[in-house]
Amino acid sequence: MSGFVETLIDRFGPSVVTAGAESPEKYHHDWAGLAPVVPLALVRPRTTEEVSEIMAACHSEGVPVVPQGGLTGISGGAHPVARGIVLSLEKLDRIEGIDTDAGTLIAGAGVVLETAQEAARDKGLFLGIDIGSRGSCQLGGVLATNAGGNTVVRYGMARDHVLGLEVVLADGTVIDGMNTMLKNNAALDLKHLFIGTEGLLGIITRCVLRLHPLPPAKETAFVGCGGTSEVIGLLRTARETLGPMLSSFEVMWPSFFDIMSEGTGLGSPLAGKHGAYVIIEATGFDKEGTRTAVETLLEKAFEDGLVGDGVIANSVKEERALWAVRESPAEYERVLGPVIPFDVGIPIGKMDEAVTRIEAEVHALFPSARTLSYGHIGDSNLHVVINVPEAGQNQPEKEIKACVYGITRDLGGTVSAEHGIGAIKRDYLGYSRSADEIAVMRGIKQVMDPKGILNPGKSFDEGQAA
Known part of the structure; x- marks a missing residue:
């Protein structure tokens, strides 16, 4: 080659x-922790036309292509294959325009999420996608994985923000689906073939995103609850009291909060220990009204015995401090060492059972294990991070995954809530999708990519990843 x-x-x-041998090491892996792979070549096209020409050449020669964005994924969806090229979209980084009347943003796949957020904010608008890696993840990757994040409870997954896409298919064909209208029912809405399919069916090069009016008011509260049942009761009360103002509802169980608050030195904004910790964020268009609504929520929650202690931020500095422990996963390696991360979805009514069973059964397998539980409970998303100290770099992934994914399957959950399947969850896809569903996915893949060159061996693809 x-x-x-x-x-x-x-x-x-x-x-x-x-x-490939001369390419920077950062393109040889993503955040999934898989062993680095040197690709055949690193290709960083500057235009959609170059992406098209490169794909046509790869299709003609049967050369595999692994698309890459900001490399912040934790499922191995952007992990290279030795016999194929890495196609980085980072140079497609132009924001083409913001239409304040239509409430839309047009941008290239390589635009960093935070850059798009700031561009919208400068126009008095708001992009409702927000994830912890906002400063480095790129829009193409965010859409290709249908990313979730902190504001899904209010604004939905990445899919819910997309009006149109430009996509390059496996053979180089360019699909211009840059729709800018909220309503467009002209036959099949092809963009949904490419959102959340991890580059297996086509490569996103440009996008049209829906924007919202920028809420000028934001209030953040941090509370301690007795346990998961109280958290779920608080969620119900928050929805009833705040309505559409509820923009984030994040829970941290003691297994996560105690270890990370101490390990990072960030401490706790509350006195004493609690059975669960919750961050509630409300956004609105009236500062006084938003503040009053949050205060009313906390008063009712205290009266109903759902909350034992709580504080409301009085400044941006205090707001950031309330979020600090929740946004500390980048510190895992320093605090814990090597970890096995999980991103699962659990029906809200079974969340208590899930956390209890996972923490207990992992402890039964490995008594020294540290099992940290937290997540976006308002959208049924549970994150679990596990470290077995004595295992060092050789964490017992097989046994731990069998345990966590087995419990997830038993409770009717999903093995991937917001991070995709990629390479590391492929063997467990059948826990969440039926054989018939997977067969349909593979049938679509065969039609769209008959030579199987797009991101082989990832998600539902039957090809070899290496």
């Missing part, structure tokens, strides 16, 4: 194409 790489270099130049 060296001749193929040389042909690409001759055509596009070394600023676009780099031989």
Whole structure:
């Protein structure tokens, strides 16, 4: 394949194409923790036309293509294959425009999420997608994985923000679906073939995103609850009291909060220990009214015995402090060492059983294990991070995954709530999707990518990942 790489270099130049052995190490893996793989080449196209031409060449030669965005995924969806190229979309980083009348933003796949958020904010508008890696994740990856995040309870998953897409197919065909209208029922809405399918059916190059009016008021509260049942009761009360103002509802069980607050030195805004900790965020268009609504919520929650203690931020600095422990996962390696992360979905009514069973059964397998539970409970998303101290770098992934995913399956949950399947969850997809559903997915893949060159071995694809 060296001749193929040389042909690409001759055509596009070394600023676009780099031989795999000479490519920077950061493109050899994502955050999934898999062993780095040196690709055949790193390709960083500057335009949709270049993406199209590169895909046509790869299709003709049967060369696998792994698309990459900001490399913040934890499921191995952007992990390279040795015999294929890495196609980074990072140079497609232009915001083409914001229509304040229509409430839309048009941008390239390589635009960093935080950049898009700030551009919308400068126009008095709001992009409702928000995840912890906002400063480095890119829009193409966010959409290809149908990312979730902190505001899903109010604004929905990434899919819910997309009006249109431009996509390059496996053979280089460009699908111009850059719809800017909220209503467009002209036959099949093809964009949904590419949102959340991790680059297996096509490569997103541009997007049209829906924006909302920017809420000028935001209130953040941090409370301690007796346990999961009180948290669920608080969620119900928050929805009833705040209505559409409820924008975030994050829970941290003591297994997460105690370890990370101490390990990071961030401490707790509350006195004493609690059975669960919750961050509630409300946004609105009247500062006094929003504050009053949150205060009313907490008063009712105290009266009903749902909350034992709580505080409301009085400044941006205090707001950030209330979020600090929740946004500390980047500190896992320093605080815990190597971890096995999980992103599962559990029906809200079974969340208490899920947390209790997972923490107890992992402890039964490995008594020294540290099992940290937290998540976006308002949208049924539970994150679990596990470390077995004595295992060092050789964490017992097989046994731990069998335990956690088995409990998830038994409770009618999903093995992937917001981070995709990628390479690391492929063997467990059958826990959440039926054989018939997977067969349909593979049938669509065969039609869209008959040579199987797009992101082989990921998610529902039957190809080899390496």
